[in-house]
Amino acid sequence: MLLTVLLVAAVVINAPSMVARGYGFYYRLTVNRLPQMxxxxERLLVLSPHPDDESLCCAGAIQQVLKRGGEVWVLWFTSGDGFEWDAALLQDTLRPQGRASLELGQRRMGEARLAARRLGVPPDHLIFLGYPDRGLRALLERHPQGTPYRSRLTLVSHVPYADALSPGAPYTGExxxxxxxxxxxxxxxxxxxxPSPRDAHADHRAVGLxxxxxxxxxxxxxxxxxxxxxxxxxxxLHPQLPLEPAPRGKGLPWQRLPLSPEERTAKLEALQAHASQMRLLARxxxxxxxxxxxxxxxxx
Incomplete structure (x- = not known):
């Protein structure tokens, strides 16, 4: 029985063509009933907890604002230096602390700049804060001021990146x-x-709040x-399918932003710029x- 359940789950998650067609038929009807955004x-500001979130959530919105004469800024709260598995893989080490994590942060900022360029965002509209990946909630709740938070991966308690908005700023909520x-x-x-405060990631919830x-x-x-x-x-990759509301967003008043085939292609190209993440999380x-x-x- 357990084996049967696991096999069915594997089929649904990976969704071969027949399952994907059924998925598309059901959710296309559901999503098309949502009001269109x-x-x-606009003068659009995208709040991105980590490099790659801006492309996952909002690459289409960014393109549409720029096409219609608006301006876009992207603000990254962290540099993604707390993704332990990624740092271990990229630096070929079992102890990705200190230098390895800081080098991952530098790399991910470079990837974020490339992704933004592919979406048409000017370089001077990209802002990095450099606060601790996986530590934003702690800053706001347990370290509002006074003794700074110390990252267990980068081993620093201040903004370590020279190209951040406030290099050397202490890791405090203030x-x-x-x-x-x-x-x-x-x-x-x-x-x-x-990001919604309902998002499962603690950094996302902290930025949303x-x-x-x-x-x-x-x-x-x-x-x-x-x-x-x-x-x-x-x-x-299923660009022909709709994106349905997430389980954690149940009951919220969602609005859909339709994307053209060209906008979907540019979104994929922006995601591919985050090469360090695509190595582990491509699907x-x-x-x-x-x-x-x-x-x-x-x-x-």
Whole structure:
């Protein structure tokens, strides 16, 4: 019995053509009933907890704002230096702490710049904060001020990247909040795309809650990347299929943003720029290249 269940699960998750066609038939009807989101000449700020989130959630939205005469900024809260498996693989070490994790952060920032260039975002509209990957929630909740948080992977307690907004800033919630306010003051966004506080990743939830505290509700739209229950299904590249709301986003008022074939192609090219992540997570990342992206005016 258990073997049968595992085999069926494997088929559904990997979704060969017959299962994918059934999936597409069911969810195309469901997603097409959602209200359609339109974007005009916005001053768009995309909040990305890690390098690659900006492409997973919002590559289509970024393209559409730029095509319609708007401006786009991308703000990365961390440099992705806490992905232990990735650092171990790239540096060929079983102890990816210190230098190995910092070098991963530098690499992922370079990949993020390449992805943004492929989407048409100007280099001077890319902002890195350099706060600790997998540590944002701790900064805001347990280290609001005073003694800084220390990353167990990079082994530092301050922003270590020279090209960040505030190099050397201590890992405290006060520093993070101050830098975020500086960016909001500089950009003056009319629309902010932020991770939902329902997202399964703690860094995503922390950024979503911070956005709710610092940005007027009418300017916010939320997205989910870590949606629970193996979402999105099927894994792999299926650009002809719709992206349905994530299980963790059940009950939220989702809006769909349709993407053209050309926009889907550019989204895939942006994801491929995150080469370090594609080595380990290609099928998960490709599963976001769909007919649409999804955003909600409510985060939770």
């Amino acid at each position: 339109t974007l005009a000449g 520093s993070l909040r101050r830098d975020f306010r500086r960016v909001l003051e500089r950009v003056q966004p009319t629309l902010v795309l932020a 911070l956005a709710q505290q610092e940005v007027a509700a009418g300017r916010l739209r939320f997205w989910i990347v870590h949606g629970g229950l193996e979402w999105p299904l099927p894994k792999g 998960f990342m490709q599963a976001f290249v769909r007919q649409n992206e999804l955003f909600s005016p409510r985060g939770e």
